[in-house]
Amino acid sequence: MSLHFSLLTLFPELLRPFTSEALLGKAAVKGLLAFDLIDLREYAGNRWRKVDDAPYGGGAGMVIRVDVVEAALQALHQPPSTPPDEVILLTPAGQPFTQKVAEELSEKNHLALLCGRYEGFDARVETLVTREISIGDFVMMGGEAAAACIVEAVARLRPGVIGDEESWRADSYSSGLLDYPEYTRPAQWQGLSVPDVLQGGHHAAIERWRRSKALERTWARRPDLLPTAGLTPHDSASLLALGLSPEQLSEIGAPLPPPQRRRRKKSAPPTPEPESQG
Incomplete structure (x- = not known):
């Protein structure tokens, strides 16, 4: 209809x-x-x-x-x-x-x-x-x-x-955030380059970059949108990396970032026993 x-x-x-x-x-x-x-x-x-x-x-x-x-x-x-x-x-x-x-x-x-x-x-x-x-x-x-x-x-x-x-569902405001920056040819223009990640073909890395840039733009230009943007723990980690404090995350109602995994210490190789001398 x-x-x-x-x-x-x-x-x-x-x-x-x-x-x-x-x-x-x-x-x-x-x-x-x-x-x-x-x-x-x-x-x-x-x-x-x-x-x-x-x-x-x-x-x-x-x-x-x-x-x-x-x-x-x-x-x-x-x-x-x-x-x-x-x-x-x-x-x-x-x-x-x-x-x-x-x-x-x-x-x-x-x-x-x-x-x-x-x-x-x-x-x-x-x-x-x-x-x-x-x-x-x-x-x-x-x-x-x-x-x-x-x-x-x-x-x-x-x-x-x-x-x-799907093109409008990913738009600014539909996603809850401002849109990430877009680029097209030429790859080089007046000293400005298209980010390498967008040219690498790694789709998961591209999605992470786009989400991070959308968060960065929204925080810089329209921070009032963040409390209703449906932020995820990974978004909180990205915002911390952008310079927000834990107190600021709390103010916008962001969830706790995922816990950092502790790196396992590599066990030292066993010490060889000294050879017995006959």
Whole structure:
């Protein structure tokens, strides 16, 4: 079954090329994804297609009316359309969008995303949605770019959209860590070399190197991810080797590293008995 996106916006043409090109466009042709670009102006209820009005209490800017949004959402419930599983309001006040949220939404069949403009929506729109999402602590001119981020992050998790499911399971955040560094040809470039371990063909050594580098990057750039990364005892050993103290391991909830094996002392060869002289 395809994943259906309904994108409600004042500027559907901003999203049309995004949903029709590259992997999203190919997935739509295959029937894996479906996109409806819904112009909120079609539900304005007046000949001027005016969807906004001045805010009560005064202030700068205009506010998108709740009755316009209600009419657009009601149309999604009309046959032959299947009602959305989630109606998502894109707003700086929403829950942070994370990989975990993307994975949760990828299990749905129909997602409706409300893209705001101007000063946003009438606050009563919040009663019409199932959740509110923010893609970061910053403000944009509208919700279309935020919707594009969510569509791509969610759609790529659906079977068949990117071809190799294992490729996204190993991605940053899906694994709980930042991704390890990648290299390709040329092996030498401006004095910078591809690490020898990646050219040696020893798969177990490559996997150990990649895991260690993912831990190193995460500790250096996003240490806040480590407490929920599902660290193993071998990861703890790697983090100790990177310079973390046992106290820091405890603070991030890392397990104890595996016990070090004691090296057996080689027994001295027996002393030859002196030859008897006759």
